[in-house]
Amino acid sequence: MVNVNVWLIFTVALGFWMAWNIGANDVANSMGTAVGARAITPKQAAVIAGVMNFTGAYFFGKNVTETIRKGILNVNMIHDPWIIVYGSLAALLAASIWLIFATYNGLPVSTTHSIIGGVVGYGLVYAGTTIVDWWKLGQVVLSWILSPILGAIVAFFVFRAVRRSVLVRKDPVGSARHWAPFWTGMAFVVIGTMFYIKVLHGSNLLRGVVFYGVPTGAVIFALSYAIIRLRFRPSDPYLGVESIFRRVQVVTSAYVALAHGSNDVANAVGPIAAAYAVITMGMSGMKVPVPRWILALGGLGIAVGIFMYGYKVMETVGKKITELTNTRGFSIDFSAATVILVASWLGMPISTTHTVVGAVVGVGLARGVKAINTDLLKDIVISWFVTVPVAAVISAVIFKFLILVG
Template sequence: MTSTLTTMTDLITSTAASMTLAEFQSSLLWALIIGALLAFLLGFGMGANDVSNAFGTSVGSKAVGLKTAYCMATVFETLGAVLVGYNVSDTMRKLVVDIDLYKNVPKTLLLGQVAVLAGASAWLFIATFAKLPVSTTHSVVGATLGFSIVMKGFNGIEWPKVGEIAASWVISPALSGLISSVLYVIVDHLVLRRPNPVQAGFRVLPIFYFVCLAFNTFAVSYQGSKILGLASIPLWLAFTLAIIVGLLSALIFHFIARPFLMKWINKDDESSNIPKAYTNDACSDSDVSIELGEHSTNEKQPRPSMDSRIGRGTNKVVPFQSNAKTHEITPEEEKQIQEFKLHPRGFVAWLFPVRDRIEDAKTLKLFGSIQVFTACFAGFAHGANDVSNAVAPLAAIWAIYHDMSVEQKGETPIYVLLFAAIWAIFHDMNVEQKGETPIYVLLFGVFAIVVGLWILGHRVIRTVGEDMSEIHPASGFCIEFGAAVTALCASKVGLPISTTHCLVGSVVSVGTVKSGEGIDWKLFRNVALSWIVTLPVSGVISALIMLLMKLTINMN
């Protein structure tokens, strides 16, 4: 008898739950549709602002064209998010909000996702039209705080994590700027100030290729994506693979790519992306040839004449000419000779490049070749760090959807996560999602980012790559490499930093070291202020939308 009653009770409960699920879906169909549209807008805003600024320095230095940058961003941002973007994708509970507060109120959580989408995407669009590079990660964090404060007050908010994010506004640009500026000083001493910088460049570039490819390979293989089965690769194997790939890239450059690069940097091609200040147009009446063996120019011989200048307060650029007409060193040129001195002031003067220092255009053109790789590296790092970083505030939704647990075990970008979370709650009326993210949802998110990048990406690209500081291929290489290293290391240890902040910090630091006067400080001030207001502005927008829904919609 008891067994029969239990069976009947279970049947009645199941039927009631089914009816409740049907009513739930019917009442929130509008929220699902609006959520899908807002998810597209968030992806669009991410592509227009957060993704595009990763390639700003490459476009600004003319190492790659705008369309080429778009194509590379489309490929390498996706690869970075899939191959590496996992560790910073922690749960919302661990980052800023305790998701357990919403276990019994799935409708509130669903509508909260709508508010988060609206708040984050609205701020991204505002910043993009103002040409300000901001962080999608911090936009989503602020929007999450906004909706949760409206619904649950300050309960469940992890303020120490919020403090870490605020600290990253200083830590990210400072650390990245330090790495990039140190690298630029190394490049300056090993290549740019040498008597034959082109020959020195060919000697040093294989090392840079080795470091760049080896570091990237290690980042991908060690504790890599579970989706691709890379999480179980041991440290020694990842390190060995990195060394092998790095050595192969260095050997390929030295024995295969080197002859082609020799011809390319000697070719007077008007279709080249390098601006005229970097080409032979400054002294086009002479024939230029470059030997990689012993060169006739040495430290005791006079340098070619100088007649071209780039930017505001930045370094002069002249083409290197083996048969150029020489002249006696003038007092102005003599000031640019940097000798090592033991006393502190003399050491500092020797360590850093002098202002308006003569630069060899063909050496910069040579660095343009490796900047193509570092541009891809920067895009890969941005995809690995920022796209997955933005998942952190809401990653618990995906974890519950996939594993019936608040502990996150999967990897998914924010634009997929938000749409998938809304769909999962709508479909199951529960925060304990069990299914996989459909492939069409993934394609939906990728499409949104690509559309945003191609339509509005040029606005922020110009801010980072052209307006803030003058960038040439050698400095651009250092900026991108330093920012990428910082972002990838942060993604490995789970630090919530922004690649946007890293790139801007590197641009300012290298620009200061390179010229001292080549930074638009007013623009940098506006950018820094936009970082500070990202959390509160996106949070206020999200909170207002959530408050409006709370007053007009039954949350039970």
């Protein structure tokens, strides 16, 4: 029993470390644009991101966690529960090692790539190619390709819409007073709908939109409209527009952080949930729902990582890919978060990093290719491609070692 408890504590500690790495690397997904556009300071970003990531992880993180826990490998082929324990440890350690390297170098790599590569790596060593659910893995890989494309497309058109409805108008401040509350309200339509689906476990999307999303969005729209009408009367129209959207961007950045926590917490707690289940209940434990305390642990780890080391990658995403203003940052946040939350509702472990970087590129393309730092973008894309095989190889080596010593 002592040995079992030691393995359990070790697994939980390693999962918390993985969550810490997610916070350190992926905080840029939610707050990099706001910091880059000077809407908030790095310290303010850490506080907002920490709270919202924890909330998203705890309330919305269950579906994707189930995919990571038992959707990539065919667990029916694993008869020894300790294989899952060793494999979960190997995957977490491999992903964490790679993330530390990437974060140190300021590269916004995918934590989703990292943990799934780790899971596939130990699975291939244990049982060969037959244990991997290649259809499911193919869907995951497809989502990695689609997420930056969708993020770029949505951000491109959102920014074009903002520019046409606000920036090029004769009275940009007056237009911003009307449109900024509209986009803020739309963000909360999605958040309200997701609350119905994830927290209240509703299954009817239309009902969620009509009875939860729209009323929530309408209230936020009314509040935003009243605040903006009362507080903003600047003399310089363009500075005035950016001033309005600076406040709105704080809201949309928090929205991205919520979406991030709902999706990427699975990268840390999926393996924890799998190991915890088989250690405490044997293979039958894989059928038991993920305990809430595990989701909370992942959310806490992400928050701590944000506070301690999140500034490195935040600088890359917020300042080095393309020049950001508040209207551009808002367009990125709103577009990326919508794609991420819809994917979370579908249970798809998409790459939050890919989606946000894609949205940054989409906004840059709306201003022309020259507005993008293509050399840096090339380095980022290369790091995306090597993440899965590197994590898989490291995980395979660690798994082999654990089998020998276990």
